Amino acid sequence: MTRTALASAALAALLLAASPGETWAQARGGQGAPQAQAASIQPRTVTFAATLPQPGGVLVLPLGAADQLDARAAGLDPATRAGIERALASARFTYAARQTLSLRGLGDWDRILVVGTGPAASGSALQWSGAVAGRALVDETGPLTVLAEGLAPDAASAFVTGMGIGHYRSDLYRTSREPVLASGGVTVVASEHEAARSAFQGRGESLIRAMTWVRDISNEPANIIYPESFVARARQAFAGVSGVTIEVLDAPTMERLGMGALTAVGRGSARPPRLLVIRYRGEGAPEGGPVVLAGKGITFDSGGITIKPGENMGNMKMDMSGAASVTGAVLALATSRAPVDVVAVSALAENMPDGNAMRPGDVLTAMNGKTIEVISTDAEGRLVLADALTWAERNLNPAAVVDVATLTGSVRTALGDDYAGLFTRHDALADQLTAAGDVTGERLWRLPLDPGYAEDTRSSIADLMASNPGVGGGAGVGAHFIGEFISRDIPWAHLDIANMAYGGANDWKPAGSAGFAVRLLEQFVRDWRPIPRGAGN
Incomplete structure (x- = not known):
């Protein structure tokens, strides 16, 4: 099937799948959206x-x-x-x-x-x-x-x-x-x-196949890819693949579950948020719970009320690269019938400024009951991951959790474009992720997750402050915040890929998405060795 036909099928599926409370304009992607994707190069036999x-x-x-x-x-x-x-x-x-x-x-x-x-x-x-x-x-x-x-x-x-x-x-x-x-x-x-x-x-x-899917969905404009259409494209990619189950939480469901952080990020958009959960359990997979890969899926990040500068804002269509990569990694494992137990959890939302948008100074209540003071509405990725990690812990009994996000610009200041940032409390997990990065060439550099970051996220009005522009170490502060939403005995790591996920053309890719972390995560899950609970610090 050509890409044009696939795009048309996906559009039809979206129209049929629109929730009762959502308008036709929301389901179709809004006025002015291309009716079909132009055909591109086809894979060679x-x-x-x-x-x-x-x-x-x-x-x-x-x-x-x-x-x-x-x-x-x-x-x-x-x-x-x-x-x-x-x-x-x-x-x-x-x-x-x-x-x-x-x-x-x-x-x-x-x-x-x-x-x-x-x-x-x-x-x-x-x-x-x-x-x-x-x-x-x-x-x-x-x-x-x-x-x-x-x-x-x-x-x-x-x-x-x-x-x-x-x-x-x-x-x-x-x-x-x-x-x-x-x-x-x-x-x-x-x-x-x-x-x-x-x-x-x-x-x-x-x-x-997985790399092509990830780059396509990341390179698509935000009037084509938004939470609902991301879900439709994922369903299409996994159609007919054995061992796969898919669960989707819509905005009303997430609100009933108390996921006040994720839903707050999506409030300013006409396109409601989603939590997409794709589980693959292959024949011969080990017992002990799945490895959970959680991805930040901001399908467009305007910054919200704390709006970003206009320069290069168009690249923020790729702020969902974490969600794309975790989905792609599971797609690669599932279609190759790997003997693994893995789950991709994509926290999908569009961060826009309108009359319903969250404001600086708002206090949100996350799914685990913790309250969060919003300082900048442009620090939204950690909010959607907070609820995604809580949901995963409560519902999946994970053996390990790795979240992947284009989270901070400061990680580029620290590491340039040679390494993605790795944060974890668990040395054994750091070792396995670093080894997978070395094998695939998608390299990681471990950065400190210092207890001192707790002071940098302390709020005078709530349990946590989502960001603190007045301090340095922004990548570490963001990682520490996310870590407050997963129990300390569960092996957990945070990968900040903001410096690696996309960029200009080079000798192996055209301009746009690099599909970073697909191969890294696929290798990591294949090589996964169980880590005892409570082995962190």
């Missing part, structure tokens, strides 16, 4: 073979050192191999990870793309190099052939998975040019092609 197909199209040649050329390109004619060797020497190619060299006019190939993988390439390095290749070839419409001879099956799968991740375009609504529809598939040539096929189909395909 990947096949695996022991021998080189008929020359033609683009040849992709991953190399970590000069001495790999003879074995990897053994199926090419001698003249083409010699031409590649001369070009590499002339270009002083270093074989570093993510380095590329594009050659034309050699043999019967339209183009030969050499991609450096580094001399001791890990799975993550190969996946990143593959993503660079996919990005470089995103406008190619003919067949692609990947020479993976000599790569272990998992390594070949990692490279091709990366190609699928890099083969993404964010120009979802551009009508000024014809959409590029891939007419040729990808053929991966390797002696262990059956094992490589098994590895790719067992995991790689699902990661590509």
Whole structure:
């Protein structure tokens, strides 16, 4: 089904699913919304073979050192191999990870793309190099052939998975040019092609699908993606996937449950909030309760009454990146039938300023009964997560909870764009998350969750102050606040991904969403080792 058809189906589902108290305009996304999403690039079909197909199209040649050329390109004619060797020497190619060299006019190939993988390439390095290749070839419409001879099956799968991740375009609504529809598939040539096929189909395909879903929903404009339509898109993505259950709490239900923090954030919008709960329990999953991944899902953040500056406010359509990533991680695990027990909890709201919006100085009562003084209505992400974590603890008996949020600008000041911020009271959980980040290349840096932050969230009128602009350490203060809504004996971590979730174009992605934390969380849940309750500080 094309993206246009999928978008139309999703719109129809939303209209049918509108709650009785909600207007048709709210359900359809408001006047002026595009009626259908423009078709974008389609995923290529990947096949695996022991021998080189008929020359033609683009040849992709991953190399970590000069001495790999003879074995990897053994199926090419001698003249083409010699031409590649001369070009590499002339270009002083270093074989570093993510380095590329594009050659034309050699043999019967339209183009030969050499991609450096580094001399001791890990799975993550190969996946990143593959993503660079996919990005470089995103406008190619003919067949692609990947020479993976000599790569272990998992390594070949990692490279091709990366190609699928890099083969993404964010120009979802551009009508000024014809959409590029891939007419040729990808053929991966390797002696262990059956094992490589098994590895790719067992995991790689699902990661590509999940990354595409996360980037699409994050890049969509806020007149298309809002709490109700996020839910509809998620239902569509998980349709027919075994082992999955979906629960959705609407605004009246959340109000009856006392979720006064989450519902307050959504009060200023014509589009009501939602809590989306997606559980996947695979065959062979361990006992002991699910790993809960909770995501901040602010589908647009104007700042509310504490309104943001106009510059770059349009990027706030991606303030739901945490919710998108936790949903995508579970999608990858579920569609690959991983033997895990995992739940994605998405706290969805739109933060807008109108006559019903929360105000600075308001006092809210969260689901756990704690009262919260609102200082800035632009500190809304911690409010929606407060109720999401309380709900998860009361209803899911979690083995661990990891929340993911584009929470603070201060995390960028601390870490730049190299690491996401990690906060936790549990050393064993920090170790597992950091290890998953190292394996996938989506790296985390642990920052302090100091008891002194309690003073920075002390209110003179309520139990807690939601933010304190007068103090430094904003990322830590936000993390401490969220931690007040989960019992201390439950292993819990907070990931602040505000510096990593989106940005400009680079060598492996177009401008917009990076889909950050999907691969990190997927790896973390697969490798999860139970942590005893009360093992924190």
